[in-house]
Amino acid sequence: MELRGKLQEILRDIEENYLPSVSLDLVVFGFHESQLKVLLLRFKDSNDWILPGGRVRKDENLDEAAYRSLRERTGLDRLFLQQFHTFGNVNRMTYFSREETLERMGLAEAAAGLWDSTYWANRDISVGYYALVDFTGTVPTPDFMADECRWWDIAEVPHLLFDHNEMIRLALRTLRRQLSYQPVGYNLLPETFTMTELQSLYETILGRSLDRRNFYKQILHYDVLERLGKRPTIPASKAPYLYRFRKERYEQLLNDEDLSVG
């Protein structure tokens, strides 16, 4: 019964080193082939998918915990990560009963008698973060409760456990709003890209098509792109220019927040 021993150890570790009642969930966005992707985990021996998440160490800042969790799931560092909402409904975890949840995780047997653990006994408040990451550089890695971690097309996300579909919905809304007053793409695209690729990213996030000429004007007006040479040409088309974000300008725009308070 190795699984049970392992589970016990994990629960002990959680109770000893992590804050009770608080968890966090990550909506990790990636972009590939004109599709917005979300990273999901599949529970061990089940067909149920959830968002990757994590817990907060007792000696760790909340934001740091989110960065750490994201790093563990994607192998990436230094990425865009931002809190968007905190979820605290009593029944947010009980989309299925605790028993059924464990069942679906293939942990029912292993977890028997461990239910008085703080980890299972209390519902959690969960802080939702959303992240933008470079799809191609990511190494999706399952955690101890999952045996699969992979990208899903945003339009094809299945019904998830708990309130995780709602989390994606809210994260996407936040991302869309952000688009209207800040540049996006540095963490979602490879180092260099064509204008068409960038436009395609915007269209995917917004869920509607944009006028090419107007998009050029707007994005160039931001003064955040650097134009490089032409891309070695591909089938049946004129060679497009490659662009790169001017990092210092990009970050300046990200920090252009009204910081004044009367």
Place this chain on the structure above:
Amino acid sequence: MELRGKLQEILRDIEENYLPSVSLDLVVFGFHESQLKVLLLRFKDSNDWILPGGRVRKDENLDEAAYRSLRERTGLDRLFLQQFHTFGNVNRMTYFSREETLERMGLAEAAAGLWDSTYWANRDISVGYYALVDFTGTVPTPDFMADECRWWDIAEVPHLLFDHNEMIRLALRTLRRQLSYQPVGYNLLPETFTMTELQSLYETILGRSLDRRNFYKQILHYDVLERLGKRPTIPASKAPYLYRFRKERYEQLLNDEDLSVG
């Protein structure tokens, strides 16, 4: 040593009935005499001020806990209340040491030996909410740790304990942003008001003066106000019209969010 007994009882109640590690703090905005006000509490027998806060019952939704806490502090019900950020730095409570904090609360003696309580032992994650309330209808009520609860002019807020000044700053930023895409005032003004009073509210929140004519146009364009008769006239001036919010339209605008997700 009655205080000690009471404290013990409170701690026991907290451990038994409330979520550990999670608290919430309220930035309660009111408006009076052209000034934006914030509700603050003063710790027992000390000169230190903090934001009112609360904890989440184990069987209670996070938002409900915020409403309940606000009701306890202001006597008001049915008000505007919204989450704006969750604060989770390890050292956010240690603006002063725990000992010093208790000292300043006049609780050092009473709390001796109770420090292994979960309530003191762990730092908290705190969910920040901001509220807009009708100044005149409010009955500020201290909680068990405070012996004073009163309104402060936003410009005169002193240094607060913990990260509470930062919380006010962020709440105000959120409120200002909200102003740009939603009407504000229903919960901050009396039932009827003049256009000048409403403008004054906007100016106070934004921290800058607005053009009267443009303000009229914009706000009327929202189609959210109902014009009533003229106010019985006051010193040396033309009698101004009174207005009232059209509630159904007001709430429609509040809910006018892009709810679509691709």
Place this chain on the structure above:
DNA sequence: ACAAAAGTGTTCCAGATACACCCATGC
């Protein structure tokens, strides 16, 4: 009559939208 507050309309500019043609390449 004059001081103080209230009410109202027009001009101007900037940012967003709508829209069409030419060029380079691969087949």
Place this chain on the structure above:
DNA sequence: GCATGGGTGTATCTGGAACACTTTTGT
């Protein structure tokens, strides 16, 4: 030579900002 995708400029609309005079009333 034609189909595909890339690159560019101009006219129009709309929302926001700037701005001045007249009316009422109390002193």
